């Protein structure tokens with residue numbers, strides 16, 4: 001009873017733009033991520049411009065992947081979540097023919113993973129898209145993006161159909177509400193009307209690509225990916241409970257459309273009351289209704305609180321929320337709430353009745369090397385231990401959980417702030433915010449700990 005299911009997938013999750021570097025190699029085009037050298041949180045950034053930054057080299061996974069995959073294997077991974085950079089395959093997004101050099105690169109990665117018996121789990125779009133699509137089409141504001149994304153998905157499904165059997169469409173699709181440039185290629189000051197219109201196009205694309213995956217690779221599974229931003233009511237005042245319901249609906253809306261195949265009533269009401277009019281083609285709703293993801297995946301870092309009193313809100317890293325007096329915070333102010341993971345798993349399973357996959361969870365922290373040259377990251381061990389214990393509780397509650405891929409098994413560039421110093425890894429990478437460092441890899445204390453957890457299928461967790 002102390003272990004996870006016998007076919008549980010254990011591993012880590014990375015994203016192309018945060019690990020690969022090589023931003024202009026092999027005919028890769030510039031992506032939206034390449035235009036955000038300081039991360040998605042550059043304050044009040046309304047126009048982007050390209051300057052060189054830490055992501056240009058990142059941790060050079062582009063060249064060092066054999067060593068990194070070897071280290072993942074040593075930890076016992078049977079699964080690696082990674083993303084394909086759309087700009088390696090279609091540098092401008094609207095070409096008729098794909099870039100062979102980009103396709104060949106991912107062939108090498110998938111072959112290396114296969115040689116180590118690690119199953120690739122691929123996100124089609126993890127916080128990046130060709131920047132040329134923003135310049136020439138206004139990003140997902142244009143319906144044309146649906147066709148471009150379909151073409152890209154079809155290309156990689158056909159190419160890798162014998163190598164990749166687990167797919168995700170858009171990373172944290174609900175984040176477009178908070179970071180529209182990163183999510184849908186709109187400027188950060190875009191209004192809700194524009195953002196929801198772009199999201200509609202993305203949801204149609206999601207449905208088309210889910211169906212396409214089922215046609216091209218009948219034995220594959222394809223899921224969605226949500227930022228699991230669960231909100232508690234700040235108090236038991238029914239007004240706070242309703243505030244929490246509204247906050248949660250903001251992100252559940254995406255899962256509802258991707259799973260149930262229709263716009264929920266609460267969203268139609270919101271659009272009506274906010275005067276938001278979504279332009280649709282005749283068969284958009286038919287397309288959306290025709291597709292349902294095979295499983296729900298999500299990231300989980302923190303829970304939030306919602307209050308009917310707007311004065312309670314604090315400005316946060318990405319998402320504003322009401323502080324929870326019962327929880328501690330990470331060095332970046334993210335609330336640490338392992339039990340929230342159990343609550344979220346039960347909640348999502350109950351709502352959707354589909355298998356779930358935790359595709360991101362981890363602690364971003366400043367690591368120090370001691371005089372023996374070791375990194376004793378007990379705080380990371382504690383964080384992950386406590387979250388995994390709660391994930392296991394949810395399994396005991398009856399939740400069907402496919403796997404766990406911790407975020408950033410190797411140090412990488414953080415997404416929101418483009419820092420190397422916000423480290424998540426079991427593997428340390430010698431690279432720093434100023435761009436210095438040898439890029440050498442080193443095992444942290446958590447490396448052996450995670451190895452043990454995987455090897456015992458969770459039995460070694462401290463309960």
Ligand code: BG6
Nearest residue numbers: 015171172299364414415416417
């Ligand atoms: C998720 C993203 O939001 O959280 C990742 O899918 C990101 O890309 C991760 O890296 C952690 O956030 P950050 O800002 O600490 O890198």
